[in-house]
Amino acid sequence: MITINFTVNGQKKELEVKGTATLLEILRDELYLTGTKEGCGKGECGACTVIMDGKAVNSCLILATQADGSEITTIEDLEHDGALHPLQEAFIEAGAVQCGFCIPGFIMSAKAFLDKNHYPTREEIKMAIAGNLCRCTGYRKIIDAIQLAARKMYGEKP
Amino acid sequence: MRVIGKGVNREDGYEKVTGRALFADDHSFPGMLYARVKRSIYPHARILEIDTSRAKALPGVLAVATARDIPGMNVVHVVIDDQPLLADKTVMYVGEPLAVVAAETPEIAEQACDLIDVKYSKLPAVLDILKARGKSSPKIYKDNNVFAHHKIRKGNIEEGFKKADIVLEQIYRTPYQEHAYLEPQGMVAVPRYGSTMEIYGTMQCPFYVQQAVADITGLDLSRVRVVQTYTGGAFGGKEDVPSLVAGQAALLAYHTQRPVKLIYSREEDIISMSKRHPAWIKYRSGVTKDGKLTAVEIEFLFDSGAYSTLSSVVLWRGIVHSVGPYNVPHVKVDAYAVATNKVPCGAFRGFGSPQVIFAAETQMNELAAKLDMDPAQFRSINLLQEGDLTATSQLLDHSVGIGDTLKAALGSSNWRDKRKGSGGTDGSVRKGIGLSTVFYGVGLGAGGKQMARAGAYVQLLRDGSAQFAVGTTEMGQGMRTVLSQIVAEQLGIPYKKVYMIETDTSRVPDSGPTVASRATVMSGNALIKACAPLREILLKRAGIILGQDPQFLIFQDEMIHLEEHPEIAVPLMKVIEDCHHHRENMSHEGWFISPETSWDPETGQGKAYFIYSWATNIAEVEVDIETGQVKVLKITAAHDMGKAINPLLVEGQIEGGALQGMGYGLMEEVLVDEGRIINPNFSTYIIPTVIDAPEFQPIIVEKPFRDGPYGAKGFGELPLMGVAPAVTAAISHALGITLHEIPATPERILEAIQAAKKANLNG
Ligand code: FES
Ligand code: FES
Numbered sequence: 001m002i003t004i005n006f007t008v009n010g011q012k013k014e015l016e017v018k019g020t021a022t023l024l025e026i027l028r029d030e031l032y033l034t035g036t037k038e039g040c041g042k043g044e045c046g047a048c049t050v051i052m053d054g055k056a057v058n059s060c061l062i063l064a065t066q067a068d069g070s071e072i073t074t075i076e077d078l079e080h081d082g083a084l085h086p087l088q089e090a091f092i093e094a095g096a097v098q099c100g101f102c103i104p105g106f107i108m109s110a111k112a113f114l115d116k117n118h119y120p121t122r123e124e125i126k127m128a129i130a131g132n133l134c135r136c137t138g139y140r141k142i143i144d145a146i147q148l149a150a151r152k153m154y155g156e157k158p
Numbered sequence: 159m160r161v162i163g164k165g166v167n168r169e170d171g172y173e174k175v176t177g178r179a180l181f182a183d184d185h186s187f188p189g190m191l192y193a194r195v196k197r198s199i200y201p202h203a204r205i206l207e208i209d210t211s212r213a214k215a216l217p218g219v220l221a222v223a224t225a226r227d228i229p230g231m232n233v234v235h236v237v238i239d240d241q242p243l244l245a246d247k248t249v250m251y252v253g254e255p256l257a258v259v260a261a262e263t264p265e266i267a268e269q270a271c272d273l274i275d276v277k278y279s280k281l282p283a284v285l286d287i288l289k290a291r292g293k294s295s296p297k298i299y300k301d302n303n304v305f306a307h308h309k310i311r312k313g314n315i316e317e318g319f320k321k322a323d324i325v326l327e328q329i330y331r332t333p334y335q336e337h338a339y340l341e342p343q344g345m346v347a348v349p350r351y352g353s354t355m356e357i358y359g360t361m362q363c364p365f366y367v368q369q370a371v372a373d374i375t376g377l378d379l380s381r382v383r384v385v386q387t388y389t390g391g392a393f394g395g396k397e398d399v400p401s402l403v404a405g406q407a408a409l410l411a412y413h414t415q416r417p418v419k420l421i422y423s424r425e426e427d428i429i430s431m432s433k434r435h436p437a438w439i440k441y442r443s444g445v446t447k448d449g450k451l452t453a454v455e456i457e458f459l460f461d462s463g464a465y466s467t468l469s470s471v472v473l474w475r476g477i478v479h480s481v482g483p484y485n486v487p488h489v490k491v492d493a494y495a496v497a498t499n500k501v502p503c504g505a506f507r508g509f510g511s512p513q514v515i516f517a518a519e520t521q522m523n524e525l526a527a528k529l530d531m532d533p534a535q536f537r538s539i540n541l542l543q544e545g546d547l548t549a550t551s552q553l554l555d556h557s558v559g560i561g562d563t564l565k566a567a568l569g570s571s572n573w574r575d576k577r578k579g580s581g582g583t584d585g586s587v588r589k590g591i592g593l594s595t596v597f598y599g600v601g602l603g604a605g606g607k608q609m610a611r612a613g614a615y616v617q618l619l620r621d622g623s624a625q626f627a628v629g630t631t632e633m634g635q636g637m638r639t640v641l642s643q644i645v646a647e648q649l650g651i652p653y654k655k656v657y658m659i660e661t662d663t664s665r666v667p668d669s670g671p672t673v674a675s676r677a678t679v680m681s682g683n684a685l686i687k688a689c690a691p692l693r694e695i696l697l698k699r700a701g702i703i704l705g706q707d708p709q710f711l712i713f714q715d716e717m718i719h720l721e722e723h724p725e726i727a728v729p730l731m732k733v734i735e736d737c738h739h740h741r742e743n744m745s746h747e748g749w750f751i752s753p754e755t756s757w758d759p760e761t762g763q764g765k766a767y768f769i770y771s772w773a774t775n776i777a778e779v780e781v782d783i784e785t786g787q788v789k790v791l792k793i794t795a796a797h798d799m800g801k802a803i804n805p806l807l808v809e810g811q812i813e814g815g816a817l818q819g820m821g822y823g824l825m826e827e828v829l830v831d832e833g834r835i836i837n838p839n840f841s842t843y844i845i846p847t848v849i850d851a852p853e854f855q856p857i858i859v860e861k862p863f864r865d866g867p868y869g870a871k872g873f874g875e876l877p878l879m880g881v882a883p884a885v886t887a888a889i890s891h892a893l894g895i896t897l898h899e900i901p902a903t904p905e906r907i908l909e910a911i912q913a914a915k916k917a918n919l920n921g
Binding site: 028033034035036037038039040041042044045047074075076078079084087088091092093095097098099100101102103104107126129130132133134135136137138139140141142143 | 165167168170171172173174175176177178179180181183184337338339340341342388389390391392393423424633634635636806807809810813814815816817818839840841845847848849851853854
C-alpha cells in the first residue's frame with residue numbers, strides 16, 4: 001500500500017492505495033464518486049474523463065499513485081448549492097442527453113476545453129470531444145450543448 | 159394540448175448531468191461479493207472435467223458454482239429452451255459460461271477463475287451458414303442445423319415473373335453488428351429474508367430476468383423481485399442476455415446468501431453477448447418497363463450462433479419487412495435461422511430488418527438504374543398507399559405516411575439538383591446522394607401476440623403531484639419523459655409534478671418486454687386507462703364544489719371549469735385536496751391489450767402488426783476514389799411516427815439511430831476467426847465518433863394512429879433501419895458502382911472500383 005495526497009473537488013484527501021489501483025477505481029470505490037463511469041477500462045471511450053490539473057484525462061489509464069499531489073475535479077463538483085453548471089444546463093436544454101452514461105465524461109472534457117477556449121467553433125469542439133464515445137445521440141446535440149454553454153458562460157465573441 | 163407535442167426537457171436530465179443517476183455498477187450493498195465468469199475457449203468441445211478445487215481453496219473465495227450447483231433448472235428461457243446458464247456436457251461457442259465465482263474482491267474472483275481447470279475434447283465446429291445445412295456438416299441442432307424457417311406465399315410467383323420485363327437477381331451480405339452500449343452488462347443479486355431474491359441491474363426486460371432467476375434458483379416468481387437501474391444504452395442488446403448475467407449473479411447469491419455484484423468487462427461483453435445476425439440474402443425481383451414491381455422472391459439465411467435465443471422471432475420480423483414498403487402482387491420468401499458454433503445472435507434495433515432492408519433497397523436502386531429512372535420516382539410508383547395490401551396481404555387502412563416522408567425528404571435535401579449534379583471532378587473526391595424508403599411494424603406483432611399487453615399504476619397525491627409505475631423501461635430512448643408528459647396531460651397537472659418510479663416487477667403486472675418500439679403505445683395507453691377513473695373522480699368532486707353537472711366540466715390551466723363559462727371554475731389543487739378529504743381512492747391501475755394481429759404460418763399471410771411507422775432517408779457523401787474513404791456529409795431523415803409527443807426526443811432518436819445505421823453501413827464489423835471474435839474492444843471494433851458524424855436534418859411527419867396515445871405509433875428502431883442502404887446508394891451514385899456487401903470499408907470500395915473498371919474494359 002502506498003500513501004497518496006491529492007485534492008479532489010476542492011477537498012484534501014490522504015489515501016492508502018494499492019500500486020495497481022487506477023484513479024478511476026479510487027474515485028469510485030474509495031471516495032464513492034460514482035458519477036465518473038467505466039465504459040471500457042482501456043482509454044477507448046472517455047466515459048471516465050475527469051479533470052486533472054486543468055487537463056481532461058481518462059482516469060482509467062492513470063494510476064492512483066500518479067495522481068499524488070494533483071488536483072482532480074469530477075462531475076460531482078460542477079453543481080453548486082443546487083445550481084447547475086452552465087454546461088449541465090445546456091446539455092439538458094439542447095436535448096444532448098439520452099441514456100446518460102457517457103454524459104459526465106463529455107461534460108468534463110467540455111469543461112476542461114471551455115475553461116481555455118471561450119469562443120470555440122464547432123470544429124474545435126469536435127476535436128475536444130473526439131475521444132469521447134456516445135452510442136445514443138449522434139453527437140450533434142452534444143456539440144450544440146457545448147456551444148450553448150460557451151455562450152451562457154462567456155457571451156458572444158467580442 | 160399543454161404538454162403533448164412539446165419538446166420539454168428530459169425528466170431524468172438532472173440526474174444524468176450531475177452524475178447522480180445510479181447505473182448498475184453504482185449500486186453497493188453491505189457484505190457484497192464480486193463475481194467473475196469462467197468461459198469456454200473452444201467453439202465446440204466436449205467437457206471432460208471441470209476441476210474447481212484449486213479455485214475453491216483460494217483465500218477470499220466464497221463460492222464456485224458449475225452447472226451441478228444450480229438448484230433449479232439449468233436453462234435460460236427465451237423461445238426454445240436449448241440454452242443452459244452454465245455449459246454442462248458440451249461447449250457450443252467461444253465465451254460460453256462454464257462456471258461462476260464469488261469472492262471478496264474482483265481481483266480474487268478473477269484469480270479464482272484462472273485456477274479452474276477445464277479438460278475438453280474438441281469437436282468439429284459449424285462455422286459457415288452456407289455449409290451448415292449441407293449433408294456433410296456436423297450437426298449441432300436437430301438434423302439440419304436450422305432453428306427456424308419462416309415463409310411468405312402471396313399470389314403466384316411464376317405469374318409475377320412472367321409479367322416482368324426486367325428481372326434482377328443478386329446476392330447481398332451483411333455483417334455482425336455489436337450494440338456497443340456504453341454501459342456494459344451488469345447485475346447485483348441481493349438475497350433477502352432467507353428465501354427471496356432481489357435483482358438490480360441494467361436491462362430492457364425485467365420480467366424476462368424475473369423468469370430466469372426463478373428458473374435457476376427454483377424460487378417462485380412471487381419471491382423474485384427485479385428492479386431496473388438506470389440503463390446506459392441497450393438497443394436490443396439488453397433484451398434477453400441480461401437474464402444470463404442475472405442468473406449468474408443470483409446463483410452465487412443463492413449459495414453465499416450475500417449480495418453479489420457481477421459487471422462484465424467490455425471484452426467479455428463483446429465476446430459473449432448478443433449481436434445483430436450476419437446475413438446472406440438472395441434477392442430476385444421483376445419489374446415492368448414502366449417501373450411497376452411484379453414479383454419479389456427472396457431466400458435468406460441468418461447466422462444465429464450456438465443457441466436459438468430470439469432467432470426465430472428476429473427472423474419473423476425479417477420476413478415481414480423483407481419486401482420493403484412496396485406494393486408487390488406476387489411474393490415468395492423463405493428464411494432460415496441457422497445454427498453455428500458462434501456467439502448467439504439476438505435483438506438489435508431493427509430486429510432482423512436492417513439486413514433485408516439493405517438487400518431490398520439496394521435492389522430497388524439497381525432496378526431503377528436499369529430502367530434509367532430516378533430512384534425517387536421508382537419509389538413513388540411502387541410505394542404502399544392507403545388501401546393497398548402488404549406482402550402479407552394486410553390491408554393498410556390508415557396512418558400510411560411513407561409518401562409524405564418521401565416528399566418531405568426530397569424537398570428538404572434538394573434531391574433533384576443534387577442527383578443531377580453528382581460525380582464531380584474535384585481532384586480524387588466524388589460526391590453522391592442516395593435514398594431509402596422503409597417501414598416498421600410497431601410492437602410485437604402476431605409473432606409475439608401473447609405478450610402484447612401492458613399494465614400501469616398511477617397515484618395522485620395530496621400535494622398535487624403524481625407518481626406512476628409501468629412495466630416497460632427507460633434505456634435512454636426517453637420513455638420516462640414521454641410517459642410523464644402523457645400523465646401530466648391526462649391529469650391536468652404540471653409536467654414537473656409527475657414522477658415515474660423505477661421499473662420494478664413488484665409494482666405492475668408482467669407487461670412484456672421493452673422492445674419493438676412498443677413502450678409509448680403500450681404503456682402510454684395503459685396509463686391513459688389508469689388516469690381515466692382519476693379524471694372521473696376529479697370531475698365529480700369539482701361538480702359538487704361548483705354545483706354543476708360534471709359532464710360539462712373540463713380541465714384547463716390547472717383549473718377545472720364549465721366548458722361554456724370559464725369563469726365558473728375551481729383550482730385543480732383544491733379539487734385534489736377535496737378528493738383526499740373525502741377518502742376517494744386516488745390510485746388506479748390500467749391494463750392495455752394491443753389491437754388484434756393474425757398470422758398463418760403456412761402462407762405467411764395475415765395482419766402482421768397493428769400499425770406501421772414509415773421513413774425516408776437521404777444520404778449525401780463524398781468519396782475519395784484513391785483511398786476509398788467515405789465522408790458522409792448529411793443525412794436527411796423524414797419519419798412518420800403518428801405523433802411526436804416530444805419533438806426534441808424524437809429528433810434525438812432520429813439522429814442517434816441514423817448514426818448507428820451509418821456505422822453499420824460503413825465501418826462496423828465484428829471479425830470472427832475460427833469462431834473466435836478477434837476485435838473485442840473499441841480500438842478495433844470501430845463505432846462512429848464525433849468526427850464521423852454528419853450533419854443531420856430530422857423531419858417529423860405526423861399521420862395519427864387511431865389506437866395510439868394522442869395518435870403516436872412508436873418508432874425508436876426505425877431511424878437505424880434504412881440508413882446503411884441510403885449511404886451505399888450515395889456511394890454508388892458518386893462512383894457509378896454498386897455495393898452488395900456492407901460495411902462499405904475503403905478496401906471494399908476500392909475493390910468495387912477495380913471490378914467496375916475491369917467490367918468496363920471487358921464490356
Ligand atoms: S473507461 Fe476510461 S476510457 Fe473507457
Ligand atoms: S447518451 Fe448514451 S452513450 Fe451517450
